[in-house]
Amino acid sequence: MSKRLFPARHPSILRQVAQVLGALVVLTIFAAIAPSKAKAATIAGAYDSVVILRSADNKNRFLGSGFVWGDGALVVTNDHVAGMAESIRIVDAKGMEHQGEVIGRDPVRDVAVISVPGLKAAPIPLGPLPAPGDEVWAIGAPLELGMTLTRGVISAHARQVEAAVPIRFLQHDAAVNPGSSGGPLLDSAGRLVGMNSRIADGSRYYVGISYAISADDLARIVGGLVDETLLPFPKLGLQLRPVTREIAAALGMEPKGVLIDRVYPGALAESAGLHAGDILVGAAGRDLETAGDLAFAIDAALGAGQMALRVIRGGQEIAVTLGFAPATSSVLALRGIEGAVLNRVSSYRFESLGLVLDDDARVTTVSENSPALFAGIIRSDIILAVNGKRLSAGDLRKLEITAPTLILLQRGGGATLHVMLDPWDTGEGIRAIGGANVLDPAIVVF
Template sequence: MLLKRFMLAVVLCSAFGFSHSESFAEVALEHKAPESVANLASGLLDAVVNISTSQTVKGTEQGDKTALPKVEEGAPFQEYFNDFFSPKNDKSELNQSRKVQSLGSGFVIDAEKGLIVTNNHVIADADEIEVNFTDGSKLKAKLLGKDAKTDLALLQVDPKAKKLTAVSFGDSDNARIGDWVMAIGNPFGLGGTVTVGIISARNRDISAGPYDDFIQTDAAINRGNSGGPLFDMNGKVIGINTAIISPSGGSIGIGFAIPSDMATSVLDQLKEFGETRRGSLAIRIQPVTQEIADSLKLPKAQGALVAGKIDDKTVDNSQLKDGDVIIRFGNHAIKDARELPRIVAESPVGKIVDVTILRNGQEKSVKVKLGRLKEKEVESDSSADNDHEGGNKKADEADTIHAMGMTLSEITDELRKRYHIKDGVNGVLVTAVSPNSAADEKRIRAGEVIVDINQQLVKTPEDVSKQLEQLRANGRKNALLMVAGEDGELRFVTLRLD
């Protein structure tokens, strides 16, 4: 029996990567959970606040019940919820304005100036913002600035009206998966709630915005925690709690926080300018797939592929070319296309940056001068279906060829007019695409223009034939096409040669 127990201990040590000389007690001391976070929490609670907002909304003609929020039977404060939201029988109240209130969380980052951080969605469209402190006092707040793309907002209260307690930001880049963290916030209106968990994952993209890079945690986060801090065990803020995944609306152990290293640069701009001023490379990019990597003879699928430039006189990107693959921006290695926009956006406007690219299989360093990103909605994907009327008609008065499921033609004046092709867009025109062909699978459509094949410009259908023959002769299985839409926006597409 003793021998069996000893063997079991050895197996467990091996499974967890411990040497035989290490004892379980030593391992437990090094990796154990915190016995208590009471001392840590007590010093932080006063800096965490509740954010209360009110908004005036117009009534509806019929008191639309379907638009009302739903609360499960037996939920906390249900009777107050029903009294507030239940439709009234008095028709005189219809079409009258009413105030809608909401609650969130926030935290003080500068006691002398009265600066408070929260989420943008907590205060969005609010007419009034009130900050509630742990001692029961309340102060009106004004909005200094907000940023919808990172979901951050900066508020200010009168620091002379109350003595404030502030917390400071930590280094989220050094936070590791498995580190203990503590969340403090205002879930369901219950202020000063403390929960503890670990960092479950890093660099999460949940499609909440263009710069998603969330910390995932299993510390309980619920509705009302939005805008509250996520602390490390040193009492430093390493994240701002923002979102949860939950089918029920309650915590299931999947919550997300904005990393402090991203938040601080945004908040500094909101403090100084009242808005964000992001850097811009004025280029269009797309992911580097394995097919594209093979076509460009890259060692692996990495980086961001330059798929065109955007007209911006504040930017100097003249040393970049379409088809370049950006693998490093300054000191940051670019793993994929999703990472580049965030890093560029965090860089100062006007900064000159060394950019490492792969061009024709060779690594090269170029310099770019950043401009200011125009804050606008993301443009629609040029690869989406955009067939024009008559898009499947064959070209008139122009020689055509058929290749890879496409009918290709030179661009005549008549065809340029028919397909609304912008002046300056040159190459070989796609006039028809066979259903279920390789081109159809990659959503190439009639009216688009093939600009080059494997970084070789093509001007006529014959140029296309020669390039494809050369690729087949070299044993290549795919062709890399640079395709332009009618407005000149570029994208790269790989097509099978068989």
């Protein structure tokens, strides 16, 4: 015959056990909730140090995110967020607007520093390097939604995302999207461990892989920009590819180093005597296994102003010295003309902006790829007014446009609408960045 664990004549014992178990459950739940609430409060405290960046013009274009640094009057963000702007409108956590001036930028390392004299906010304390698996939190304004908090874990250390950039990123899986760039990455104690800078190349939106510049690299770069000791990363004028097993077999050598595809005329590499077909196997005393190794070798040698290279040419290893001082003559940069000062056109007429009008102020022609076409003007539109003023067709043809201009149009059926015609618009906004060549991902441009 079975026996009861607690005889029926002692019901008080059952009540006591139930009370003890209930107390244990409450304590367990409290123990789980209390740290979460404390953590949430700690993370939320960093919101006051995060800002939104907008263009300092009448377009008030959303640029991205940033956060307070140093004495509270500096803001740090990505260079691709600041773009070419010299002045930026800063919106703090309370919605107050401040005027900021860009005082330092590094387009290669992708960091910009903005001075905001009217901003007095506490910076986020720096934290130690997190380990893979550690929880992290990202704050920013993705897709212009306003301040947003997302959570993830550190996925990996030391990811070199672009071979020509001497930065090893923290990889994490907290969701970030265009607009999150420049926002802080925090650890569970609310300390700064990185600046969110990019997502996996090849996709404009978050696909589970996010990259942040580590707080250690950030402190070094920002400090160098502020005190003007950070040396700019040079453009060598080289196009490289790794020596794969297939290439090595064709050349009759071991798979090592990087092969020079192209040397740009007038660039530093040409001045050093490098040629297409050369194989770089060593730089600044280091063996080169990948093109990415070259970026870190250059970074380490910047202070010396030059770097020793080991080069295989015609099957023989030779020594080459690569100097970092720019050539005195004008040089075409790899992604445009650098150093050239372009005179800004001060005024335009409608015809030079791609518009031809008849005597009724009707648009008869809109040129392809013209500012007029990009503004949204189409054939058969009738210009009714410019900046609120009615003008004759003759006056419209002679009109000098010296600033972004508001144009009232009339379309078929009598519908009217306004468009902004801005010949000086750069078209810059939120944009993906990446150095990959979609035709040949192996190519690396220095």
